[in-house]
Amino acid sequence: MLDIRKRTGWLFFGLMIAQILLVSAQVQTRTGTRVLQAMAFEVFSRIQHGTATMVNGTRGFWGNYVALRGARVENEELKRRVAAVEVQLQQEHAMASRSERLQQLLDLKTKAEFPTLAAEVIAGNPDPVMRTVTIDRGSADGVIADMAVIAPSGIVGRVIGPVGRRAARVQLLIDRNAAAGAVTERTRAGGMIVGTDTDTDPALRLELVSNLSDVKAGDTVVASGVDGIFPKGYLIGRIENANHASGSLYQTITVRPAVDFSSLEEVLVVLVPPRAATRDEDPK
Numbered sequence: 001m002l003d004i005r006k007r008t009g010w011l012f013f014g015l016m017i018a019q020i021l022l023v024s025a026q027v028q029t030r031t032g033t034r035v036l037q038a039m040a041f042e043v044f045s046r047i048q049h050g051t052a053t054m055v056n057g058t059r060g061f062w063g064n065y066v067a068l069r070g071a072r073v074e075n076e077e078l079k080r081r082v083a084a085v086e087v088q089l090q091q092e093h094a095m096a097s098r099s100e101r102l103q104q105l106l107d108l109k110t111k112a113e114f115p116t117l118a119a120e121v122i123a124g125n126p127d128p129v130m131r132t133v134t135i136d137r138g139s140a141d142g143v144i145a146d147m148a149v150i151a152p153s154g155i156v157g158r159v160i161g162p163v164g165r166r167a168a169r170v171q172l173l174i175d176r177n178a179a180a181g182a183v184t185e186r187t188r189a190g191g192m193i194v195g196t197d198t199d200t201d202p203a204l205r206l207e208l209v210s211n212l213s214d215v216k217a218g219d220t221v222v223a224s225g226v227d228g229i230f231p232k233g234y235l236i237g238r239i240e241n242a243n244h245a246s247g248s249l250y251q252t253i254t255v256r257p258a259v260d261f262s263s264l265e266e267v268l269v270v271l272v273p274p275r276a277a278t279r280d281e282d283p284k
Helices: 002-026 035-111
Strands: 116-124 132-135 148-151 154-160 168-172 179-184 190-195 204-207 220-223 235-244 251-257 266-270
Touching: 179 235, 204 235
Parallel strands: 154 235
Antiparallel strands: 116 132, 116 266, 132 168, 148 154, 148 266, 154 168, 179 190, 179 220, 190 204, 204 251, 220 235, 235 251
8 A cells, every 4th residue: 555655656756847847848938948958958067067177177187297207207317417417527626636736746756856756645554653655656666665755745754664566655754753854944943853642733843943043933844854865955844833941952843744644645756765864964
């Protein structure tokens, strides 16, 4: 009984809808368009609008995604190019710096009044107590112990034994066991330059200079030649501080070396055998 009522209700509802559609198909709007046609157009237009909006949104999202991926790839490519250019610039800068250093070394070799041999620093000594470097020249090149080693900026040190065929060690002037005869250019006050015992700044001292000698900060210190190793007149450094030590016959003098020992790369070995040190040689 209940099922018959439901069917009758649905039949009645269907007839009502059909009647509405029939009336709508016959009734016209003010513009002359039938109501059913207008309603159908409105419904389908809204569906089309929603569909178009969704499609455009999806298209825009996909386009943006593709564009972002393209931009990311382009950005990575630009980064690689910038990195390559930076490496190239560093290489060119290093080559320019090396060319400049080699030119300075060549100028020094040309001006030197004694035979020299160009050498490259190939190793340093990690031990801070023994301040030495290794060069790529040895006995096969005529290098022997106690030959002087110089650079365009000044005196570096001396060759120490044993000397290999293709390599040799150089004791730097700042080593605590190194020493060289020295004078000041301004007043010719003589003394002995030595390396410091600790990692101090400046790294050299000028010892055995009388309290009566005229020495002051800024004076240039050069090799006196009395040690028989280092060429006379070559630059050692400049006086940083000079104090008259009370109760002592000698002044306390610190000297800043002319050579930057932390960046040695190329040097010249003076191919002159060492001679005996002299005590009475006139530094003038």
